[in-house]
Amino acid sequence: MKLKTLLMAGAVSLMAxxxxxxxxxxxxxxxxxxxxxxxxxxKAVTDAMAECGNVExxxxxxxxxxxxxxxxxxxxxxxxxxxxxxxxxxxxxEGTIRPLDDLVAAHGQNLAPNQLIKIDGQTMAVAMMVNxxxxxxxxxxxxxxGLEVPSTWDGVLEAAAAIKEAGVxxxxxxxxxxxxxxLAQDFNNMFLGFGGVxxxxxxxxxxxxxxxxxxxxxxxxxxxxxxxxxxVSDSTYVQQQFQQGKIAMAxxxxxxxxxxxxxxxxxxxxKVNAAAAPLAMEGGAPATTLWWDGIVIAKNISDEEADAxxxxxxxxxxxxxxxxxxxxAIWLISGYQPNRLAEGAIATASADxxxxxxxxxxQMGLMHTALGNELPAFFTGERDAAATLxxxxxxxxxxxxxAGLIE
Amino acid sequence: xxxxxxxxxVGPSVFMMLLFIAFPLASVFLQxxxxxQPIVETVEVETCTPGFLGQTCVTETKTTPVLDENxxxxxxxxxxxxxxxxxxxxxxxxxxxIASGTWSSILAIDFWKALRFTLTFTLVTLxxxxxLGLAIALAVNNAARSIRGQIIFVSLLPFIITxxxxxxxxxxxxxxxxxxxxxxxxxFSTDISVAANGWAIEMxxxxxxxxxxxxxxxxxxxxxxxxxxxxxxESAIIxxxxxxxxxxxxxxxxxxxxxxxxxxxxxxxAYRAFEEVIGFSSQAHRITLQWxxxxxxxxxxxxxxxxxxxxxxxMLTMIGIVILLIPLLRRTWRDHKGSAH
Numbered sequence: 001m002k003l004k005t006l007l008m009a010g011a012v013s014l015m016a017x018x019x020x021x022x023x024x025x026x027x028x029x030x031x032x033x034x035x036x037x038x039x040x041x042x043k044a045v046t047d048a049m050a051e052c053g054n055v056e057x058x059x060x061x062x063x064x065x066x067x068x069x070x071x072x073x074x075x076x077x078x079x080x081x082x083x084x085x086x087x088x089x090x091x092x093x094e095g096t097i098r099p100l101d102d103l104v105a106a107h108g109q110n111l112a113p114n115q116l117i118k119i120d121g122q123t124m125a126v127a128m129m130v131n132x133x134x135x136x137x138x139x140x141x142x143x144x145x146g147l148e149v150p151s152t153w154d155g156v157l158e159a160a161a162a163i164k165e166a167g168v169x170x171x172x173x174x175x176x177x178x179x180x181x182x183l184a185q186d187f188n189n190m191f192l193g194f195g196g197v198x199x200x201x202x203x204x205x206x207x208x209x210x211x212x213x214x215x216x217x218x219x220x221x222x223x224x225x226x227x228x229x230x231x232v233s234d235s236t237y238v239q240q241q242f243q244q245g246k247i248a249m250a251x252x253x254x255x256x257x258x259x260x261x262x263x264x265x266x267x268x269x270x271k272v273n274a275a276a277a278p279l280a281m282e283g284g285a286p287a288t289t290l291w292w293d294g295i296v297i298a299k300n301i302s303d304e305e306a307d308a309x310x311x312x313x314x315x316x317x318x319x320x321x322x323x324x325x326x327x328x329a330i331w332l333i334s335g336y337q338p339n340r341l342a343e344g345a346i347a348t349a350s351a352d353x354x355x356x357x358x359x360x361x362x363q364m365g366l367m368h369t370a371l372g373n374e375l376p377a378f379f380t381g382e383r384d385a386a387a388t389l390x391x392x393x394x395x396x397x398x399x400x401x402x403a404g405l406i407e
Numbered sequence: 408x409x410x411x412x413x414x415x416x417v418g419p420s421v422f423m424m425l426l427f428i429a430f431p432l433a434s435v436f437l438q439x440x441x442x443x444q445p446i447v448e449t450v451e452v453e454t455c456t457p458g459f460l461g462q463t464c465v466t467e468t469k470t471t472p473v474l475d476e477n478x479x480x481x482x483x484x485x486x487x488x489x490x491x492x493x494x495x496x497x498x499x500x501x502x503x504x505i506a507s508g509t510w511s512s513i514l515a516i517d518f519w520k521a522l523r524f525t526l527t528f529t530l531v532t533l534x535x536x537x538x539l540g541l542a543i544a545l546a547v548n549n550a551a552r553s554i555r556g557q558i559i560f561v562s563l564l565p566f567i568i569t570x571x572x573x574x575x576x577x578x579x580x581x582x583x584x585x586x587x588x589x590x591x592x593x594x595f596s597t598d599i600s601v602a603a604n605g606w607a608i609e610m611x612x613x614x615x616x617x618x619x620x621x622x623x624x625x626x627x628x629x630x631x632x633x634x635x636x637x638x639x640x641e642s643a644i645i646x647x648x649x650x651x652x653x654x655x656x657x658x659x660x661x662x663x664x665x666x667x668x669x670x671x672x673x674x675x676x677a678y679r680a681f682e683e684v685i686g687f688s689s690q691a692h693r694i695t696l697q698w699x700x701x702x703x704x705x706x707x708x709x710x711x712x713x714x715x716x717x718x719x720x721x722m723l724t725m726i727g728i729v730i731l732l733i734p735l736l737r738r739t740w741r742d743h744k745g746s747a748h
Contacts, residue, residue, distance in 0.1 A: 068710045072479075085456060090710025093471050095478050114462040118455040127457050179691035203470065228603035229583060231691035237583075292457050299478070332457055349458045357456045361469055365709025373517065373702070376691035380605065382515050391515075398494050403711050404444030404483075405470055 024052035024315050030308035032056070034295075035063050035070060036082020039255060041129055041293065044325035049080075049316035063087070071096035076298035079309035084293045088117075088125060089360040097124060097296040103310040110318060115332050117294060127294035128317050129255075129329040132355070133176070133189060134277040134288060134344040136242065136260070137249045138268065141168055152279045153193075153218055153287065156249060160225040163248050173225040174241045174250035177379075178234040184371035185289075189251070190215035192356055193280030193287025199363045203405045205396045207367070208389035216378060216385045218280065223379065231376060242272060251277060251288070257341035258327045274344025276351055286351050289358040292332075362405060370395035439491055439718035443484045445472035491719040495699075518720070521694045522727075528613060528695070529677040529731070535617045536673055537666060540624020545654070547625070548632045559629075566622035574686025577615050581607075582687075605692035612683040612693065620676070624669045631665045632658070664742070667735055674731050679724065696724045 031054050036042045038059035046057035060066065063082065068090040070077040076096070083091065091097045099122040104111060108126070117125040135149070135156070142149060142159075145166055150156045160172035176182045191198075196211030223230060227241070239256045241247040243266040259265065260272040277288035295313045297306050319335035326337055330345045338346060348355060358364070370392050378388040400406045447470045455464040472480035493499075497516050504512045513519050547558050565573060580587045581601045588599050601607045635658055643653050659666075681697040684690060690698070703717035 064708060065706055068706070086708040089708060090706075093710065094480055095474050114457040116455070117457070118453070118464070120453055130457060178688065183691075201468065227583075228600035230603075232582065232602045232688040290456070290458065354458065354463065357454075357463065357465075359467075360454075360709070362709045362711060363470065365707035365711050369707045369711075377515050380691060383512075387512075394500070398716075399711070399713060402442060402444075402491075402494070402713050402715060404447055 023048075023320065026052065026311065026315075028052040028054050028308055028312055030054060030305055032080060032305070032309045032312050033078045034058065034080035034082065034313075035060065035067060035078040036080075036295075037061060037063055037084075037293075040258065041255065041325070041329035041331075042082055044321060044328055045082075045128060045316040048318070048321040048324075049312045052312050052315050055312055067091065068094065068096070071298050071300070074300040075302075076300040079298055079301055079305055080313055081296045081298065082293065083125060083296050084131075084291055085358050085360045086291070088296065089362065089365065091296060092119065092124065092360070093362065096299050098299040098306060099124060100126065100297060100310065103297070103307065106307075107311050107314050110314070110334065112332060112334060115294070117292070125294045125296045126313070126317065127292040127332055129293050129331050130345065130349060131253055131255050131291040131293060131330065132277065132288050132345050132348050133185075133251050133253055134286070134348045135249065135275045136252045136257070136272055136341075136344065137275065138169075138242075138271055139273040140271045141248045144168070149273075149275050150278055151276065152282070153190075153222075156278050157221060157225070160222075160249065164225060169248045170246040171225060171227045171241075172248050173222055174233070174238040174247035174252070175222060175226055175230060176233065176235050176238055176250075176252065177219075177223075177226075177230045178237070179231045179376040180372040181368065182234050182372075183231070183375050183379075184368050186219065186251075187215055187371055187375060188358075188368070189277070189288045190218055190280055192289065193284055194218075195281065195284055198359070198367050203363050203400060205367065205370075205393040207371075207396075208386070208393050212389045213385055215280070216375075216388065220379070220385075231379060243267060254330050254342070254345040255328075257344075260341065261327075272341070274341045276344060276347035277355065285353045285355045286348050288348060288355045290349055290355055291358055293329075362403065363400065366399045366403060366405070367392075367396050370399060435718045435721055438714060439722050440486055440488060441484050442487050442491065442715045443482050445480045445482050447471065448473050487715070491715040492723070495716050495719045495723065517694070517699060518696075518723075521696045521699045524609070524693045525678060525680060525695045525697075525727075527609075528616070528680055528683075529674060532613050532616045532620070532677055533670060533673055535613075536620050536624050537669055539617060539621040540669065541628050541662075543621065543625040544628035544632055545658075547629055562625055563622045565618050566620070566626075568619075570619065570682040571686050573619055574615050574682055577611060577618070578687050581611060602688075608687055608689045608692050612680075612687055612689060615683060615686070616677065616680070620673060623672075627665050627669055628662060631662045635661050664739075667739055671732060671735050671739075674735070675728055678728050678731060696720065696727065700724060 033056045034046060034049065035058045036046065038061050042059055046059065049055050050057060064087045067081055067083070067087065071081060071091055072094055081091065081097065101123050104116065104123055104126070111126060115127045116123045117127055137149060141163060145162055147159050147162055150159050156173070163169065163172040175186060177186050191207065191211055194211040194214045196209060196215065197206055200206050227233065235253055235256060238247070238250050238252055239259050242250065242260055245267050254274070257274060261269050263269055277286035280287040295317070297309050301309070317333055319333060322331050322333045322335045327339055330338070330342050374388060374391045374395055377383040377391070378385060383391065397406065449468050449470050451466060452469045453464055453466045455462050475481045495518050497518060500516050501513055501519070504510065514523055543562050547555060547562065550558055579585055582588070588601055592599050601611070639657055640653060643657055648656070679697045680695045681701065684693070684695055684698040700717050700720040703713040703720055706712040
């Protein structure tokens, strides 16, 4: 009985593979492995790649620690890597990914020109989606209270005060301010919004400046309207606060948009809308950074493997995949139909002046870590803003000296 | 036993110890005095990245490692003496804090903050683990034989659960609108935010550790209780010793070697506390020395990791454990020598 069930299951799954393979334009006979992050968009893309056969996809949220070493091996442990503009840095620096111009010419006829990530004229990666943190808000609450959708952070605070007074939600604001990477990223957004620059030409830190003080001040003012446990609040936490109707606004990742309309989880289906990330100061860029996610091909593999890997990847990034998974991301691939929740990201990216791309430099990596470790002391009240920024610069300088970036 | 036979018996074990403990330790020790850096150059790079419709290209100067002919980054390794230790201890800032008389600002420096919490954590949980373990052992020893098995099983459960899972389940009881927090909020009709208070997180972390480790102490003490000399106990009863006096003068002295054993193990384990920080996401409020080492070793998005400082921090942790263990080890050694006579 048990054996029979197993056999049946095996047969069904075989049939499923056979049916799936029919969707791929060619039959892949070279073993291809990929390593990428594990969010929904990557699941969609790797599933579409798997239709070609002989594809083994590893979706791992710890991919960023594994990727540099795995790609430096010879032969590389993976042929395809999923990266973002933050995580591509070590691969570029150590030269473990290959230029894709030949492959794009041979198999990339369906790619749009803006998908090609060019470094000094050479295509090093193919982007599939953009992501950014922008304002998500409860349209129904704003309508009920007659509030305008704020376009500046001062406006957000005014709206938050009105919502707090009306008492319609637990906390007017949510924010991804978990200590570490998330908190540092929220600071980055606000700091860039106030026109800040992280390092000077000699790699010395320049965060202990007016922009830094203003960013910390604004973030502290935001916390008055937030759940007091904000230092453990990551993207998933804020997403759940939205879904459970506990918050009315947050500067949240565009990739979390689809979850708001997921009827299985969300109590606010259709009530959450997205707008451009608010400005920190008049005439500045939206206080956020632009991100892209895409694929790279390892250098330490044979040309034949690279060819197969790229063709498989192109199958994963085709229009068919986008039509089937339209709402999972802000796709750059042709055939994408922006939905209601994509408007915020598009408005953010096309603002004038436009927000920066998250800088993919070694200095930024060190600065991000220093910010993530030193900023919490400001929010717990152990240090004031000036001392905190001084400590950030101190931590950055120590790390940069150890990494050999400054003398 | 002949030396050859002995060598064959212990050989594999010694080999494993050397391979997995001694060599890595020696390598960490050496790395804490070295700094390995890539040779870098600054280059002008034009990078084009996608906006939603068009593409934005920026030209900026970037620092990139110089690659050798095989395409590997070239590195230099320098002996730097105690520099990495000084960087972990941040003695300059400590000096400045002492000079300006603001002692409390020393505790805002990572290493000292971690040391303060790790020591408190270790020393507060130690008596609680021993006390609770002994209490459970005594209770089980006096329980009716028919229900003893079930009680032992239930008492052991916290020890069986994977540490991070155990920490997470306690976190979920208290954080956000956890069951316990929601109940307390209902009872006192206030708004409680456990994770917003350092002291509350500290207490939860200690509570978790005691809950998790007490069963280990219990098992050891329970085994020890089976060997208490019944004649001595009976004569104590005849002499009119109360239950407490029998515990104080017969049972505890008998269990003393076990108490020291548990204390040794607990000091070593608690000083290396790590999973509590992850489980309770306490980084903003409380960090441990082991977490500090991990954080230094963890690469950032750009692939940088502070290996030298991580090695120094690991060595300092080891030194800390040795210092903590010295009093107990001296006592065991004295007892050992004493019994030989």
